[in-house]
Amino acid sequence: MTGASVQFTSSSVGFSACGGGTNCTVLTDVSGMASSFMTPLSAGVGTIIAKLARDLPASAAAEHAVNCDLLAAWPGFNPSVWIAQGASLNLPIAARVLSNGASASGSTLKNYRLVQGSATLSASASQTDAAENASVNLQLSSFSAPVQVNVCIAPANTVCQIFTASVVATSSLQLQPVTGTLQVVATGQSFQPVVVRVVDSSAPANSILGASVLFISYVGRVASNQPILWAGEAGISQSGTPVILSSARTTVQSDVNGLVSFPISTQGHSGNIAVAGTATAGNSSLQFEAQQLGP
Numbered sequence: 001m002t003g004a005s006v007q008f009t010s011s012s013v014g015f016s017a018c019g020g021g022t023n024c025t026v027l028t029d030v031s032g033m034a035s036s037f038m039t040p041l042s043a044g045v046g047t048i049i050a051k052l053a054r055d056l057p058a059s060a061a062a063e064h065a066v067n068c069d070l071l072a073a074w075p076g077f078n079p080s081v082w083i084a085q086g087a088s089l090n091l092p093i094a095a096r097v098l099s100n101g102a103s104a105s106g107s108t109l110k111n112y113r114l115v116q117g118s119a120t121l122s123a124s125a126s127q128t129d130a131a132e133n134a135s136v137n138l139q140l141s142s143f144s145a146p147v148q149v150n151v152c153i154a155p156a157n158t159v160c161q162i163f164t165a166s167v168v169a170t171s172s173l174q175l176q177p178v179t180g181t182l183q184v185v186a187t188g189q190s191f192q193p194v195v196v197r198v199v200d201s202s203a204p205a206n207s208i209l210g211a212s213v214l215f216i217s218y219v220g221r222v223a224s225n226q227p228i229l230w231a232g233e234a235g236i237s238q239s240g241t242p243v244i245l246s247s248a249r250t251t252v253q254s255d256v257n258g259l260v261s262f263p264i265s266t267q268g269h270s271g272n273i274a275v276a277g278t279a280t281a282g283n284s285s286l287q288f289e290a291q292q293l294g295p
Contacts, residue, residue, distance in 0.1 A: 006027075006051070007050070008024055010049075052064045068176070083140070083210045088210075092135045092136070113149065113152075115150050116148035122139065123136045143165070146166050147165040172201045174200065174284045175285065178259065180193055185292055185293070193261045193264060194262045196213065196260050211254040211282075217275055219266055219267050219275050221245060245269050275289070
């Protein structure tokens with residue numbers, strides 16, 4: 001629905017909505033999508049609620065609202081990441097030397113030492129740049145057990161931080177829709193990519209790095225080029241059995257924020273075209289659907 005009012009509210013003082021305040025109202029675009037930037041004001045977890053900006057009975061309010069948890073971390077060092085079991089990847093371990101919350105002056109050497117688990121460091125030490133940033137790569141192969149790396153300021157090695165990479169079993173992976181799972185465009189316009197987030201079953205959930213997400217999509221047309229009917233959140237309905245024109249299948253690995261992106265395409269087909277598919281990680285899956293309207 002175009003022009004519907006959606007209210008974004010932060011339930012935590014650690015976030016501001018739309019650049020200021022704890023709530024704001026945004027109108028949906030032609031695809032029925034509404035979005036808002038959230039600004040973290042302090043480190044921690046906060047909940048963001050999106051709901052229709054109109055008075056609703058208490059019994060219906062929950063059905064017209066969604067919420068998600070956001071994690072804000074201080075820049076310079078992320079002491080913990082959660083990685084999918086079996087992943088093989090190179091993970092930069094970046095750190096910054098701070099003094100009273102600000103970047104310290106002067107160049108500093110940092111020492112990196114593996115203290116738990118099986119992994120390889122690309123270097124045992126790294127010189128900081130002008131902004132006191134330093135980084136080495138942690139190389140993981142078929143990740144199966146927790147890894148810890150000690151990061152210290154040389155030469156005394158008395159100021160240290162522990163970096164931890166935790167294993168997340170495949171059976172614990174969950175998929176969350178982010179954007180692009182339901183959309184409609186006119187001929188000649190491009191679809192947005194489907195973006196999903198891989199998390200674990202914790203509360204609040206942790207974003208998972210290195211999870212393999214399988215995307216399978218089908219491009220179809222209704223017999224005799226009959227129109228495809230859009231039914232909002234109910235998805236796409238068709239008046240006949242669709243003719244499958246083409247398909248695509250690819251596996252994408254999630255980034256450090258758990259995000260995975262998959263481009264939707266009609267693969268050169270015109271007219272009333274439907275693209276439908278699934279994203280799967282472990283035992284979790286979700287559907288995505290898109291429609292191109294013919295002339």
